Amino acid sequence: MRLYAIAIYLFLYSPIAIIVLFSFNAGRHASDFTGLSVKWYGKVLSNPFAMEALTTSLTVALASAIFASVFGTMAALGLQKVKGRVRVVYDAAIYVAIMIPGIVIGIATLIALVTAFKFLNPALQEFWPSWLGNVPKLNMGYTSLIGAHTMFTMALVIVIVRSRAAGMDRALIEASADLYATPWGTFWQITFPQIFPAILAGFLLSFTFSFDDFIIAFFVAGTETTLPIYVFSSIRRGVTPEINAIGTMVLLTSLALLVAAQFLLRYRDRQSSKINS
């Protein structure tokens, strides 16, 4: 049994371990390990294309994580007041949004946006007031990337924040109202601090998902290149230790963010259990 478990973990993690190992390879070829070096990291960091892709990825991840956190939190709090059948429908819709394969979201978003642009662009051409300057042309790019990622990651934030908000003692809200706080005051002084770790965890997860996403980005990025897209296109020219270095860095960043998110979710649990005991 123990051997079996070891075999499974080896199977799962050895490819990743190999990538990390070979990112430190002094030689050029993946096939022979010629010694330790960090020169590929330096190479990546001075590669303007990789850096531009990184900037795009970070911008998109940051923006979509912010949007997802804000709207996801609002949706989660709003949904608390919804009861009965309507609630079931909403709940199902949220879980479906999480489970739908990325490729479906990618294609669906692409088709929807292209169709919308087809109607909107001529309309803009027609009705754009001249004093506002040149007519903008809607296109795939940053906005469509951020939009698609927000849509996908917002469901995550809703699930996380809602479970935290549901676990919150309703009496705290009542106690705050009893002590003369207006509903708005109660939100900022009580509800928000209570659910803040969940919002932050949702933000970090959204950031990670958006940063790592290849499939959805591939469809809706237009002419933009995110880091995963850059890696994908360079790999077609052969796996270099440079790619391994990127992979290792992305891996470590993602892991760090996931651990941080987990920690935030656990931290609040510990605090509230301390009070109840």
Next chain:
Amino acid sequence: MRVSSKDSVVSFQNVWKRYGEVIAASNLNLDVQSGEFLSFLGPSGCGKTTTLRMIAGFDQPSEGDVILKGKRVNGVPAFKRPVNMVFQHYALFPHLNVADNVAYGLKQRSPRPPSKEIESRVSESLELVQLAGYQNRRIWEMSGGQQQRVALARALINKPEVLLLDEPLAALDRKLRREMQIELQNLQRNVGITFILVTHDQEEALSMSDRVCIMREGEIIQVGSPRELYDNPLNRYIADFIGKSNFFDGVVQKSSANDLEIRLNNGAQIVAANSRQHNTYASAAPVTISIRPEQLMLSRRVSQLPDEKAIVINAAVRNRIFLGEHTEYLLYNEQFGEFLALSPRQNEIGEPPFEVNEDIHISWNQEATLVLNHD
């Protein structure tokens, strides 16, 4: 509309609360006097918490008026009412320390009092609940009893017209609960604020309150001082709920202004005082007799019993339970059936306790026999 008396701080006038089909409060009429300690007592689901929440403003009446300090407050939200509540599980804010919890109400005021004043009032009210110097503690560092005191300080700092307490002692262990009962009572006398307490613990209600309001199924059954309720319960439900009692069913045989002759279903004939003059009983009207176990006097020799106007019967000891300050006997008499008696320890001085199967004499005063309506 009924005019509530000048002194009443809270007044319910024909208040109903319905949740769909369920009636949580039905036709409540009650005046709470300023400065009194009133308890709502009843089993869970009797409507006592709903009543409290209607004063706090968390629930609104479906019908009728809730009057606070002479003002109708129907529809006024909780944050605009000059009352404060101590919640069942305290509902302290876990992300704030003790001082910030206590200061919370003051900080919502507009204009907000200067921080110097807030600080001094926080330490004042912490002193009041004997937690001086605990300002910087986290909530989870406090024991249950201390959390309770923080909750009290947090409410009292606002000098509310009424302090509402929702089963505040339920989460404490027995000994601590007793201590807190005494402390709450003293606190109430010191601050002079009206306290309204909700509890299902009759001992708690009786020991602390000036008046107790007994509720059942959304209705107020009887309101009175603890002594009134104990000595003169309106019906069997209250006699059963407040303290222990022996009940005997019977029918009225003869009724006069002062006395009632009653024949119990098991055969005994007894005469009881007609304490409620307003009750005139038809012949053969079914009634219940209640006799408190501590009103019974137990003795081996008839000569030891006071004789005047006392009823004396024989009984066999069926069971004996030692309860510390007194001994509880389960007794049997053919014409009464089984009943309980409490014998205080001083009766055992120079006299060994009664043994099981021993035949002894029981007596009680006519005034101890309560005649209750069938409810």
